[in-house]
Amino acid sequence: MPAANTILMIRPAAFGFNDETAENNFFQTRQRIDASTLHQSALREFDAMVASLREKNIDILVIDDTKDPVKPSAIFPNNWLSTSPEGKLFVYPMYAPSRRTEKRDDVLKLIAEKFKVTDVQDWTELEAEGRFLEGTGSMIMDHDNKLVYAAISERTNPAALEKFVKANDYSGVAFLATDKEGNPIYHTNVVMTLGEKFCVLCEEAIEEEWELIAVKQLLESTEHEIIPITREQMYSFAGNMLEVKSSSGENILILSQAALNILTREQKEKLESYDKLLPIAIPTIEAVEGGSVRCMMAEIFLSKK
Numbered sequence: 001m002p003a004a005n006t007i008l009m010i011r012p013a014a015f016g017f018n019d020e021t022a023e024n025n026f027f028q029t030r031q032r033i034d035a036s037t038l039h040q041s042a043l044r045e046f047d048a049m050v051a052s053l054r055e056k057n058i059d060i061l062v063i064d065d066t067k068d069p070v071k072p073s074a075i076f077p078n079n080w081l082s083t084s085p086e087g088k089l090f091v092y093p094m095y096a097p098s099r100r101t102e103k104r105d106d107v108l109k110l111i112a113e114k115f116k117v118t119d120v121q122d123w124t125e126l127e128a129e130g131r132f133l134e135g136t137g138s139m140i141m142d143h144d145n146k147l148v149y150a151a152i153s154e155r156t157n158p159a160a161l162e163k164f165v166k167a168n169d170y171s172g173v174a175f176l177a178t179d180k181e182g183n184p185i186y187h188t189n190v191v192m193t194l195g196e197k198f199c200v201l202c203e204e205a206i207e208e209e210w211e212l213i214a215v216k217q218l219l220e221s222t223e224h225e226i227i228p229i230t231r232e233q234m235y236s237f238a239g240n241m242l243e244v245k246s247s248s249g250e251n252i253l254i255l256s257q258a259a260l261n262i263l264t265r266e267q268k269e270k271l272e273s274y275d276k277l278l279p280i281a282i283p284t285i286e287a288v289e290g291g292s293v294r295c296m297m298a299e300i301f302l303s304k305k
Contacts, residue, residue, distance in 0.1 A: 002085075002144070002196060002245070003195070003196060003243045003244050003245040003251055004244055004245065004299035004300055005058075005059055005245040005246070005247065006059040006060070006300040006302075007053075007058065007059070007060055007244060007297040007299055007300060008060075008061045008063065008077055008081075008111070008297070008298040008300055009049075009050065009060055009061070009062050009063070009077065009296055009297060010062075010063050010064075010065050010074050010075055010076075010077045010102075011046055011063070011065060011075075012039070012042060012043065012065050012072075012074050012075045013066060013067045013070075013071070013074070014039065014065070014067065014070040014071060015038065015039045015042035015043070015072060015074075015075055015285075041284040042075065042284050042288070045281065045282040045283070045284055046075065046285070046296070048280075048281070049280045049282060049293070049296070050062055052278065053244075053254070056246055056250075056252055057246040057247040057248055058244055058246050058247070059247060061114070061300065063107055063110070066104070069101045070098075071098065071099070071101055071102050073096070073099050073102070074102050075285065076137070076291050076295040077102070077107075077296075077297075077298040078135050078136045078137060078189075078295055078296075078298040078299070079092065079094065079102075079134040079135045079136075079137045079138075079295070080092050080094055080099070080102050080103050080134070080135060081103075081108070081111075081135060081298055082135045082136050082141075082298060082299065083111075083115075083298075083300050083301045083302050084141075084301055085143050085301045085302075086118065086119075087116055087118030087119060087302060087303070088117075088118065088119045088120075088121060088168070089108065089111060089112070089117050089119070089120045089121070089302070090120075090122075090123065090135070091103055091120070091121070091122040091123060091124060092124075092132075092133050092134055092135045092138075093123050093124055093125075093126040093127040093131060093132045093133055093134075093160065094127065094132060094134060095132040095134065095154055095155045100124075100127065108120070111300070111302070113305075114304065114305060115300060115302035115303060115304055115305060116302055116304075116305055117302060121167070121168075123160070126157075126163075131157040131160040132154065132155050132160065133156060133157060133160040133161060133164060134155045134156065134187065135298075136189060136298070136299070137155070137186075137188065137189050137291075137295060138150055138151075138155055138156035138161070138187060138188055139156070139161070139172075139188060140188050140192055140193075140194050141170075141194075143301070144222075145222045146169060146170045146171060147170060147171055147172075147173070147222065148161070148164075148170050148171070148172040148173070149172075149173055149175075149188060149194070149215060149218075150172060150173070150174050150175075150188050151174075151175055151176065151184070151187070151188040151191050151205075152174050152176055152184065153184040153186050153187070154186070155186055155187065156187070156188065158174055161174060173214055173215060175211035175212070175215055176206070176207070176208060176211065177202070177206050178205055178207060179205070179231065179235075180231055185205060185234075186290075187291075187295075189239070189240055190237070190239050190240050190291075191205050191206075191234065191239050192239055193239055193240065193241040193242070193243075193294065194224065194243075195251075195253065195274060195275065197224060197274055198224055198225045198226075198227055198270070198271070199224045199225070199226050199227065200227050200238065200239055200241060200271075201215070201216075201219070201226050201227070201228055201229070201239070202230070202233070202234040202238075202239050203226075203228045204230055204231045204234075205231060205234060225270070227267060227271065229263075229267070233259075233262045233263065236258045236259055236261070236262040237255075237256050237258055237259045237286060237291075237292035237293075238255070238259040238262055238263055240255075240256070240259065240293065240294040240295065241253055241254060241255040241259065241293070241294055242254050242293065242294040242297055242299070244297075244299075251274065251275045251276070252275055252276050252277075253271055253275035254293050254294070255277065255278070255279055255280070255292075256279065256280055256281070256282055256292045257279045257280060257281040257282075257283075258281075258283065258286060258292075259279070259292065260277065260279040280293050282296075
């Protein structure tokens with residue numbers, strides 16, 4: 001699957017610990033820091049990340065979060081919107097009520113002004129049914145092969161997943177991925193990263209053998225080399241990476257500094273055989289909101305106007 005050459009990021013206006021998402025995101029930790037200091041720290045990390053990406057000639061569309069209503073998790077736009085190479089723009093049903101306000105018509109309008117959109121699908125109505133499907137957090141999409149990988153959780157509902165894949169002529173493979181305590185992992189993109197020719201996968205998290213076999217067979221049949229990571233590495237967000245394409249056509253794998261630090265030499269060498277690695281330090285964002293660099297980027301696969 002070709003990497004996106006444009007990404008969208010939301011600069012936060014009120015970054016902080018989100019109690020609603022912490023109900024099932026066990027990667028979040030409450031910090032003993034006042035809200036203003038926490039927000040400023042997240043802003044510094046965000047701005048440094050944008051600067052690092054632009055230095056590597058990665059095309060970024062940065063949009064400022066609005067101050068009202070307060071949206072502590074707005075820094076993660078990939079959960080409420082995504083795009084496809086066919087020109088589709090998707091809006092998703094969100095688990096936490098505080099995150100539903102992140103969905104902004106002005107952002108969708110801006111995307112439509114800058115890119116060619118052939119279809120807009122808004123799945124928000126599923127929220128009334130208590131069924132959620134949080135974008136490319138919930139679904140790892142292989143657009144070339146029309147495949148979706150999804151770890152089932154409170155944020156990734158099987159019925160919602162089935163409706164989505166049927167409506168878009170995809171095939172879905174669902175599985176259960178758990179942490180060391182046996183809790184469902186809240187998002188699939190913490191468990192696995194899919195590149196053009198490789199997949200970083202926390203095999204330990206998929207305990208049902210037949211489910212792991214099904215996932216691995218699909219990856220191998222689509223000619224993706226599987227690079228396994230451990231649960232311990234997953235806790236440092238080694239599964240939460242994103243492959244993007246620079247304006248010069250170079251594939252770059254964006255990962256956090258914490259993820260890079262916990263990878264073995266062999267794992268790094270395998271990844272470097274495919275992509276140039278670009279580590280980004282975002283310790284505040286990772287600790288407080290329980291998500292890493294991949295979550296901060298919504299891929300724009302659409303053609304520019």
